[in-house]
Amino acid sequence: MQEAELIRLAQSGDHDALVELLRSIETSVYRSAYYILGNEQDALDAAQEVLIRIYRRLDTYQEKAKFSTWVQRIVSNVCMDKFRAKKETVSIDEHELIIPDRNNVEDEILLTGLSNDIQEAIGKLPKQYRMVVVLRYLEDLSYQEIAEALDLPLNTVKSYLFRARQQLQELLYDYQKGGIG
Amino acid sequence: MTNEEIWECMQRDLDGDLSEQERQVLYTLMQKDAELQLMYNRLKTVSQKLEQLPPVVPSISIVDSILPQLESAAAKPTASKSSATVEESLPALEVKRKSSSLSESKKWKRMKVWLAGIGSTAVAASLLIGMLFTGGTGKHQPLEPDPLSQGADIAPPPVVEEKKVVYGPEAPTPSTNPSPSNKKEVEKKSVETQPKKKTAKPPAKTEQKQPAKPPVQNTTPPASKPAVPPKPVVTEDKPPSFPIGLEEKSDDKDSKDARDKEDRDEDEEKDSKKDNKKDNKKERDDKKENDDD
Numbered sequence: 158m159q160e161a162e163l164i165r166l167a168q169s170g171d172h173d174a175l176v177e178l179l180r181s182i183e184t185s186v187y188r189s190a191y192y193i194l195g196n197e198q199d200a201l202d203a204a205q206e207v208l209i210r211i212y213r214r215l216d217t218y219q220e221k222a223k224f225s226t227w228v229q230r231i232v233s234n235v236c237m238d239k240f241r242a243k244k245e246t247v248s249i250d251e252h253e254l255i256i257p258d259r260n261n262v263e264d265e266i267l268l269t270g271l272s273n274d275i276q277e278a279i280g281k282l283p284k285q286y287r288m289v290v291v292l293r294y295l296e297d298l299s300y301q302e303i304a305e306a307l308d309l310p311l312n313t314v315k316s317y318l319f320r321a322r323q324q325l326q327e328l329l330y331d332y333q334k335g336g337i338g
Numbered sequence: 339m340t341n342e343e344i345w346e347c348m349q350r351d352l353d354g355d356l357s358e359q360e361r362q363v364l365y366t367l368m369q370k371d372a373e374l375q376l377m378y379n380r381l382k383t384v385s386q387k388l389e390q391l392p393p394v395v396p397s398i399s400i401v402d403s404i405l406p407q408l409e410s411a412a413a414k415p416t417a418s419k420s421s422a423t424v425e426e427s428l429p430a431l432e433v434k435r436k437s438s439s440l441s442e443s444k445k446w447k448r449m450k451v452w453l454a455g456i457g458s459t460a461v462a463a464s465l466l467i468g469m470l471f472t473g474g475t476g477k478h479q480p481l482e483p484d485p486l487s488q489g490a491d492i493a494p495p496p497v498v499e500e501k502k503v504v505y506g507p508e509a510p511t512p513s514t515n516p517s518p519s520n521k522k523e524v525e526k527k528s529v530e531t532q533p534k535k536k537t538a539k540p541p542a543k544t545e546q547k548q549p550a551k552p553p554v555q556n557t558t559p560p561a562s563k564p565a566v567p568p569k570p571v572v573t574e575d576k577p578p579s580f581p582i583g584l585e586e587k588s589d590d591k592d593s594k595d596a597r598d599k600e601d602r603d604e605d606e607e608k609d610s611k612k613d614n615k616k617d618n619k620k621e622r623d624d625k626k627e628n629d630d631d
Contacts, residue, residue, distance in 0.1 A: 179401045187396040197397070204400045212408050275387040293353075294388035300353075319349040322388075326380045329387070 160224060168216055175215065179208050182228050185296060189229060192291045193236045195280045203235045210235070222305055229296055230306040233288050240284055278328040285309075286321035293318055339367065348378045352385045 160181065166174035186207050191200035210231050218227055279287055285307075292298045292306055304314045339347075347364045350356050356364065368375045 176401060176405065180399075183400050184393070184395055187400060188394050191394050192391070200394075201396060201398075201400065204396065205404050208400060208404055209408065209411075212404075213411070275384070275391065290388060294385075295391060295393075300355075315349075318353075319346065322349065322352070322381055322384050325388075326384045329384060330380065 161220075164215070164218065164220075164224060168218070175212060178215075179212065182211070182225075183208065185225070186228060186232055188295055189232045189291050190236060192276075192279060192295055193233070193284075193287055194239060199239060203232070203239055207231050207235050223302060225296065226298065226302045226306045229292055229298065230308070233292075233307055236288070237284070274329055275325065278325045281328060282321055282324060286317050286324070289314055289317040290321045290325075339363070344374060345377070348374075348381055351378075352381060 160178070163174050163178040163181070167178050183204070187200055187204040190203040190207070191197060194200050194203060207228070211228065214231075218224065279290060282290065288307060289303055292303045298306065300311055300314050300318075303309070303318075304311045307314070309317075344364065344367060347356060347360060351361060351364060368378055
């Protein structure tokens with residue numbers, strides 16, 4: 158069944174269609190949350206909250222925007238709430254990403270050394286940069302869709318993305334230099 | 339083209355946002371400048387790494403984990419509504435309880451008022467009766483030698499009753515006595531005469547009743563002592579004298595003594611009248627027997 162049909166049925170009160178719709182977006186929601194928040198437990202909590210919000214507010218969704226964009230907007234809001242809840246006093250540039258729980262997901266990532274470096278580098282990006290990068294590369298959203306999801310101007314999205322890549326390049330270059338040294 | 343513009347073109351090229359002309363211009367610039375080419379390669383590497391990020395998957399099904407919560411949330415509205423209705427009904431019950439308690443308190447207050455009223459009336463009645471009896475004992479005991487009492491304070495009541503019993507039946511037989519005037523006339527006289535005494539003599543409570551009697555008799559007896567008529571006057575003077583006596587409570591003791599004297603005179607007259615009546619009855623009976631014979 159297509160996404161649009163599922164959405165229509167779910168909005169009309171079909172509980173099974175709503176559950177199926179949630180299952181279809183479950184992985185993408187968790188993935189975005191995982192790369193934005195940086196650890197599995199926070200990602201699970203955030204994904205649960207996102208799905209619950211979608212379950213309760215699906216009737217407010219309008220087909221003006223893509224459903225994936227609407228979902229990612231909720232993901233970004235929930236992640237921002239998580240950041241605020243943590244009350245981070247250290248800036249994201251100075252914060253070192255810590256992933257205590259090394260479960261299967263993280264083991265898969267560790268298999269590729271480069272991906273581990275880039276993941277640590279992403280964790281060092283500012284929150285706004287991080288979200289733009291995640292939406293651009295993991296959710297494959299366009300500039301405009303990212304702007305809609307994050308409620309930011311288009312030029313701001315471009316600026317964040319370009320600066321994020323620049324910082325990541327510098328960080329990875331430093332890692333290479335450190336590894337060499 | 340400035341370095342910033344070249345840098346922006348590099349970024350846009352990574353996202354596939356450059357036109358063909360813009361891309362050719364960028365590539366020609368990078369071929370001339372090695373540093374620009376190095377920068378572009380680093381950015382492209384980062385972009386490739388980002389594109390190659392592993393697609394993480396949740397270890398558990400998040401939807402399955404929240405399904406019970408979702409279903410309970412779907413069921414909550416009805417429960418919340420029912421609880422709301424219960425909460426709404428509670429105030430009504432409280433109000434009813436309050437009203438019932440209030441009504442009970444009101445009832446208690448009313449009962450108290452009623453009881454107080456009844457008690458006060460009973461006390462007043464007992465006081466009045468006691469005053470009547472005490473007032474009557476001093477007069478009638480000595481005058482009537484054979485009352486049922488034995489000199490106690492309770493003796494007066496029978497005396498009063500005797501009066502009623504004695505004079506009641508005799509009322510219908512005025513035909514034998516020529517003089518008795520109508521009761522109404524007598525009452526009028528007593529009423530007319532008593533007010534005069536009210537203003538002049540406000541005696542004590544016990545002497546209230548009988549002071550009212552004398553006026554009627556005082557007006558008539560002096561002139562009609564030898565006559566018989568005073569009988570009905572005594573019986574009929576009591577009712578009007580009761581309220582009058584109440585109004586005379588605040589008078590002096592001198593007036594009381596005077597009235598006592600007058601009362602005694604009246605009692606003596608009554609006794610004499612009674613004797614006369616008895617004699618008359620005997621004579622009538624004798625006459626009747628003779629007639630029957």
